[in-house]
Amino acid sequence: MISRIALSQRSRLVGVVNHALPALYASRALSRPQLHSDAILDQVTAEAGLDDFGGDWFRQPLDVLIDALRNEASLNRLGLFAAVGQLKKVLKDRLHAEALFAENPEIGARRLRSPVIVVGPMRSGTTRLHRLLAADARFAHMRSFETVNPVPAPGFRPGDTDRRWIPARLALGAVHTFNPTTACIHPTGPFEPEEELGLLVRSIWGMKHEAQWHIRAMDAGARRRMPPRHMNIWRGFCDWWAGRAVRMIGGHGCSRLRNICLICQRCCACFPMRG
Numbered sequence: 001m002i003s004r005i006a007l008s009q010r011s012r013l014v015g016v017v018n019h020a021l022p023a024l025y026a027s028r029a030l031s032r033p034q035l036h037s038d039a040i041l042d043q044v045t046a047e048a049g050l051d052d053f054g055g056d057w058f059r060q061p062l063d064v065l066i067d068a069l070r071n072e073a074s075l076n077r078l079g080l081f082a083a084v085g086q087l088k089k090v091l092k093d094r095l096h097a098e099a100l101f102a103e104n105p106e107i108g109a110r111r112l113r114s115p116v117i118v119v120g121p122m123r124s125g126t127t128r129l130h131r132l133l134a135a136d137a138r139f140a141h142m143r144s145f146e147t148v149n150p151v152p153a154p155g156f157r158p159g160d161t162d163r164r165w166i167p168a169r170l171a172l173g174a175v176h177t178f179n180p181t182t183a184c185i186h187p188t189g190p191f192e193p194e195e196e197l198g199l200l201v202r203s204i205w206g207m208k209h210e211a212q213w214h215i216r217a218m219d220a221g222a223r224r225r226m227p228p229r230h231m232n233i234w235r236g237f238c239d240w241w242a243g244r245a246v247r248m249i250g251g252h253g254c255s256r257l258r259n260i261c262l263i264c265q266r267c268c269a270c271f272p273m274r275g
Contacts, residue, residue, distance in 0.1 A: 011178050014078055021077045033084035035070055037063055044088050050095040052102070058094075061204040062087075068215035075213075078178070083213070090202055093151045097202070100151070118195075122211065127186065127195065134193035144168065145190040147198025165190040 024030040034040065037059070045051045069075060069083055101107055116133060120126045134141045145168035152164060168190045176183050188194065197208050209215065 011180060014076075014178055018077045021081060030081075033081050035066055035080060035084055037066055040084065040087055041091065044091045044095065048092050048095045050099055052098045053091065053094045054098045054101075058204045065204055065209055065215075069213060072215045073213040090204070093202055096151045096154060099154070130195060131193050141193045142196060143190070144172075144188050144192050144194040147194045147196065148172075148190075150198055150202065
């Protein structure tokens with residue numbers, strides 16, 4: 001698929017923030033970001049008051065990712081601040097999720113029931129097909145705010161008022177403000193159907209990092225397959241809090257199809273898309 005939309009230039013606000021950040025760090029209004037695995041993990045565990053990430057298998061791709069961000073991504077000041085913030089959120093989500101898994105072991109017993117899978121490379125039509133199928137009421141699907149904020153607040157129980165869409169909408173607004181091209185590349189809203197990339201991001205795995213930061217080292221150095229249990233239990237988690245059975249999976253990256261098949265061994269339909 002070739003897009004003919006004329007993409008807008010990056011917002012001038014990016015330059016303003018890049019110039020303002022050193023002063024904010026000097027005044028201690030903001031903490032200077034540290035792009036180091038141990039420093040980020042220490043900060044996250046201290047802030048969350050938890051230390052169980054669900055195993056340490058994610059450390060290898062995390063180390064590869066951080067090394068690529070330092071040496072390959074050419075991040076500006078705002079990019080560095082955003083990258084560290086994103087990694088901290090991903091890791092904090094893992095901590096809160098593992099705490100919920102331990103408190104609610106029934107989550108791990110949930111199974112995907114004959115899901116439909118849409119998978120393919122970027123810009124091949126996967127999102128369009130996924131959203132077309134999502135219009136069928138017989139399918140349950142993830143919504144954008146659920147992939148941005150997959151873990152509810154501590155203490156949340158099924159049936160409680162779910163306000164995760166509010167920070168998701170604010171985050172989406174910030175992204176569109178700093179980089180208006182994203183609204184053309186991937187138009188969405190907090191309640192729109194969305195692929196499961198947000199869940200894969202929580203494993204520090206998948207192609208989203210490669211595409212977001214243009215880092216080839218991530219693809220070459222982090223090929224260790226995530227445990228199938230990881231994705232399966234996250235999917236069961238989504239079903240548990242939403243009170244519905246998620247029946248459709250959307251994703252990118254044909255090279256990852258084998259991993260998805262290991263998770264969804266009773267898939268009733270699969271739509272591989274070609275670029």
